[in-house]
Amino acid sequence: MPTEASYWPRVDIPDKDLWAVLFERNDRPYPDDKVIYVDPYTKRSYTYDQCKNTAIDFGKGLRAIWDWKKGDVLALYTPNCIDTPPIMWGTLWAGGVISPANPGYTPDELAFQLKDSGAKGVVTQWPFLENARKAAQIAGLPQDRIILMGDQRDPQQLVKHFTSIRNTSGATRYRKVRVKPVDDLAFLVYSSGTTGHPKGVMLTHRNVVSNLLMLTAAEKPHLSHNSGSDRSGDRILAFLPFFHIYGLNCLIHNCFYNGLLMVVMPKFDLESFCKLVQDYKITFVYIVPPVVLMLSKHPIIDKYDLSSIRMMNSGAAPLTKEIQQAVWKRLKLPVKQGYGLSETSPTTHTQPWEEWDKTIGSVGRMIPNQTAKYMSPEEKEVPVGEVGELWIKGPNIFKGYLNNPEGTRNALTNDGYFKTGDVGYQDKDGNFFITDRVKELIKYKGFQVPPAELEGLLASHDKVNDVAVIGLYNKDQATEVPRAYIVLARGVQPGPQTEKEIVEWTASKVANHKRLRGGVKFVDEIPKSVSGKILRRVLKEKAKAEEEKGLKAKL
Incomplete structure (x- = not known):
């Protein structure tokens, strides 16, 4: 139900327009x-x-x-x-x-x-x-x-x-x-x-x-x-x-x-x-x-x-x-x-x-x-x-x-x-939880991975200033995998060692299907709308362009 x-x-919702409710009220405090x-x-x-x-x-x-x-x-x-x-x-x-x-x-x-x-x-x-x-x-x-x-x-x-x-x-x-x-x-x-x-x-x-x-x-x-x-x-x-x-x-x-x-x-x-x-x-x-x-x-x-x-x-x-x-x-x-x-x-x-x-x-x-x-x-x-x-x-x-x-x-x-x-x-007490958008859920081998959940976890890491997570299709695994785009805290150096540390730290805190199998990319800024929503499509377009550039380099 x-x-x-x-x-x-x-x-009680009165049958009044907005002007009347704001300017023609008798109970203005x-x-x-x-x-x-x-x-x-x-x-x-x-x-x-x-x-x-x-x-x-x-x-x-x-x-x-x-x-x-x-x-x-x-x-x-x-x-x-x-x-x-x-x-x-x-x-x-x-x-x-x-x-x-x-x-x-x-x-x-x-x-x-x-x-x-x-x-x-x-x-x-x-x-x-x-x-x-x-x-x-x-x-x-x-x-x-x-x-x-x-x-x-x-x-x-x-x-x-x-x-x-x-x-x-x-x-x-x-x-x-x-x-x-x-x-x-x-x-x-x-x-x-x-x-x-x-x-x-x-x-x-x-x-x-x-x-x-x-x-x-x-x-x-x-x-x-x-x-x-x-x-x-x-x-x-x-x-x-x-x-x-x-x-x-x-x-x-x-x-x-x-x-x-x-x-x-x-x-x-x-x-x-x-x-x-x-x-x-x-x-x-x-x-x-x-x-x-x-x-x-x-x-x-x-x-x-x-x-x-x-x-x-x-x-x-x-x-x-x-x-x-x-x-x-x-x-x-x-x-x-x-x-x-x-x-x-x-x-x-x-x-x-x-x-x-x-x-x-x-x-x-x-x-x-x-x-x-x-x-x-x-x-x-x-x-x-x-x-x-x-x-x-x-x-x-x-x-x-x-x-x-x-x-x-x-x-x-x-x-x-x-x-x-x-x-x-x-929950049973009437509290509502929102985990993600339907279209933004990452589907890893039939499991659903909410990007926002991983973002919240990663944001709590001392070396992370900001983060966005997207799903990318991996041909070798024939499934989507999560990838994190991370703005590092001041003074932290990007590189393989930092990536390995963050990936392993995340793996220790989440279920197997939520691991960052798509790796980590370090960026200067996370693209966001003016209302604060992460523009994941921008990151997906960026990832696609990088992949195409990599394929051309191999040819």
Whole structure:
């Protein structure tokens, strides 16, 4: 039987759009002048009231200058910025849909998203304007549909800044557009596929509202808008990208709904991260495994006081118990783990604060209003304790993939379950474990080898700074074998002796089928996505190219 979420009580999901839930509530636990978003570099900030007024003005301006209609899409091509929330919510006020794009995209990659989403405009920052212009041209989007956000303006005033759109004359006559929360989209986020183009994940207002309230039910008992001796409340450091649903809902919406101060970093930098934690006395951080790994090993950490952190929550990729334990041993900082996907808006599981050290390695318990089951390759439910693919059902499950009915059919069952593509199991106490992606499992002679499990083990080795494991087909053995790509700790010399030491050390700690029969390769850097996921396909392409080069050398 599917497991129902029961650790936290169910929450009532109102039939309201995201704007109404954020701005038309009677139970807001903080005042209008509460500062929510802070740019620590420019010292600019937004209070609740400033966010609301800026959003309404921007929404009115959109309708006035672009004849904006319900369902129109606005793309955001920008690093993290405190202007993102009011621009985003102003678009929703006007009945629009937000489609955030990775600022690392090339013009061609951005153009694909602009075309696929049908974007009517794009907001960017000055350093990214040239790429946005090229992408707009490729996508057939008029150049006057590009606007700027952030602190820099166009010195020639050829491109409008969003603040000028806020002040458009004649805009005062417009009113908020009504939307249907169950049917109408709030966000169109693009998930990075392992092959082909990214897929547009359609998230309705109900999806996002549901997940915000479900997440709040799990986190709010521990977070406060006015806790602490100075009564200023919990402070969250935000470096996770706002173009990812993790950053959108867990950071932007969570902080705003619950009245938490959010210090915004445009991108991650370890020393800046440490300094801001120390200067702002950060109490909670949403984080990703590569950063947790740095906290466990990097020498720069010792220069700063990070003791204000009460909890960190890791997501986006599996975090192994070895890394969690290493951070606790070094810094006495707790790291709990959560789980979610773009298609689930995103959070589905999190470790309760009080259980982070009792179920290390688990992604925790299901947050309210969901059911889940683990399924065999034959799509039969497996018993508790057995490994299978995780399927989830709830009000946070996405509407489908844009312009991709086949992908939608493959992902969603007729009775509403989403096939996550992630492999794991649950224990008898309702704790869920994610071991790897279905497509990334290494198949050694019929045995399944989860790369993430080996990565967690190898990361605990003193001579290893970072690691990725992939499966490579070995013709002599007629099977896939695991190979580790390793970034060595400072001062450690690469070579046959170091490789032999690591291979033998691993063999002493794992079952026979999990040994590194593909050997070890030493590299300067592990390729990762901005959300912290290891890009194993890049390593596989590298290995394939090296193999072809070796074969040619022998001919």
